Amino acid sequence: MTNSSMRKAANDDNAWKALYHKDFTLEQDSVTPTNGWKAYYAATRAIVNINTEFFNIVRDKSLPAMSHFWLNADYVKCIHASGELFSGIVGFN
Structure with missing residues (x-):
């Protein structure tokens, strides 16, 4: 468990937006995620990870x-x- 200030900081939408732009792209400036930047970050991270795994499998030719x-x-x-x-x-x- 964390205190309420820590929880508030961890769920701050502006912090997640800044982290998204740091880790991915600044081309998303016009995007307003429906479920907030934290969820958008998590979804984008999942897509990047699965794409990396997929292309490694293709590279390795692993049926x-x-x-x-x-x-x-x-x-x-x-x-x-x-x-x-x-x-x-x-x-x-």
Whole structure:
């Protein structure tokens, strides 16, 4: 448990906005997050982390790890950087 001043500081929207701009980008100046900057920071951090993990798996060509991210279903589509569309399980060359 923390005291109320510490809790207030940890949830201060301006502090989270400053941290967001420090860690990510200043191009978000016009954004007003619906759930506040703390939630926006957490969501952006989660996306950055999962993207990093995904690209490490692709770099390592790990099919077992890729199955963690890729749902094997006909409605799942992947568009390669070349523009080629893939469906289902795709092997690495």
